[in-house]
Amino acid sequence: MAFEFFVKSDITFGRDSVKELSKVVKGCKAKKVMLVYDAGVKFAGIADTVLENLKTADVDIVIFDKVIPNPTNEIVEEAAEIAKRENVDAFVAVGGGSSIDLAKAIDVLMTNPGPIGRYGGIGMVENELLPLIAIPTTAGTSSEITNVSALIDTEKVLKYVVIDNKLVPSKVIIDPEFTKTMPASVTASTGMDAITHAVESYISNMATPLTEFHSLQGLKIIYSNLPAAVKDGSNMEAREQMMLGCVITGFGFSNANLGLVHGIAHTLSAHFQLAHGMANATVLPYVMAFNAESCPEKMVELAKAIDLPVTGNIDTDKYLLSDELLKLTKELGIKTLSEQGIREEDFEMLAEDVLHEPVLGFNPRQNITKEDILGILKKAY
Missing domain, CATH: 3.40.50.1970 (Rossmann fold)
Known part of the structure; x- marks a missing residue:
């Protein structure tokens, strides 16, 4: 092919x-x-x-x-x-x-x-x-x-x-x-943006062996160095590795495109001016869990890439990544939608707009409904 x-x-x-x-x-x-x-x-x-x-x-x-x-x-x-x-x-x-x-x-x-x-x-x-x-x-x-x-x-x-x-x-x-001068919160949200790029491009229905290689390698580097960079902004080894991982990931996602996480984040930024990285990070764990049914093998490969304890039972292992991403966002202080000022009464409007996002065409799970998006927003609230 x-x-x-x-x-x-x-x-x-x-x-x-x-x-x-x-x-x-x-x-x-x-x-x-x-x-x-x-x-x-x-x-x-x-x-x-x-x-x-x-x-x-x-x-x-x-x-x-x-x-x-x-x-x-x-x-x-x-x-x-x-x-x-x-x-x-x-x-x-x-x-x-x-x-x-x-x-x-x-x-x-x-x-x-x-x-x-x-x-x-x-x-x-x-x-x-x-x-x-x-x-x-x-x-x-x-x-x-x-x-x-x-x-x-x-x-x-x-x-x-x-x-x-x-x-x-x-x-x-x-x-x-x-x-070096980036505040910890910006380091965290931009780093989670890079992780989003890595995982979304890896599971994209436009992914190829070359994009998958860059997505996995970028994820490994970023995941290994992000907590250290957030904890100590003067840690130049971690800072340098973050920049390297970001470049490698960029080569992957610019060719494979992205998916539902970005569809939701784009809409949040358009209506409420949320910072792009924070918007991605807030919904990322829940979208990965939503997508797990459509690409379980790839979810397991992503989990293996960051050394999560894979058991061999794909029915549970496919959720290892989403669970770990949720832990990571909490560790890094990523805010929930409610903490960013989004109201539950905004969800209907947001979900309607997300359905028109072009990036949904690259998402591994297709036929996404308004109810699906509402479910993700409620979990991220």
Whole structure:
């Protein structure tokens, strides 16, 4: 059986690798660069460090520091208008998934007509993009090496994705030192986002031997290092391994796609602005238990990958992973839906919207009903 596996990333990985930024920018032959980041990156001093290195590249710099969690169509259009007016010819995105996803979307509008919403879906972008250098500061989304930009349509009240191989950043600089300042709660939620990517892509009905390999290896690394990284943010070995696991997992899920966990998380973020990683983590154990009937063998393989005590009885072993994920979310302080301000009276509306999420097509268990989703939301409450 033939299958495709797309990898485009050019990665510089390791501590102090930000020092390579000037050389990378010069290699792009850029004259004016837009530096994209959020207030948290500025507050942590990371933006200033990047800016110092960028200045040595002898380019003009335009700063866009209005990145918001779950970037909207409006913020994309605003930033793109500035970039066009300033004749920007390259981008440097510093931060988590929101900053990198926003930069990708801005870049789309530099060489393709707007509005950005017309590119929702797979393979809708016509023209090649300008150079984009991604510098992640979290170990979670893998946006730095994926072909995806996740955005919010505030008019339709939905979170949608632009998926196109043209969106993969031209160059990636992964400096684990930049994750050291992340609060424990952010380390936990972004790490659980990465675990979600690993397990959902492994059981996806689009999975192939190559994606399965990356999903399993990424899961092993992330699961082994996440508690240590949350417990002690200065543990640079754990931080570095988290970044490595995130990249490996990204190669898997960007090819295999995701499933019901992300369908629910997208809807929660669209309506209530929940942080993406937290939204995923809250429902992850319950969706994995829901999916276990449809792919028991794969659930057992995931359990084996993280050394859970498999008994040989598939009827019970298929739930080992979901049980362990529930324990892990509690250990890491992942909040329930009620603790995040979601009300039970919101469930009907949320469940209706989840049914329209495209990612459900990649979920191993099909024919998902509104009642199924309501059951998961109630358990996560």
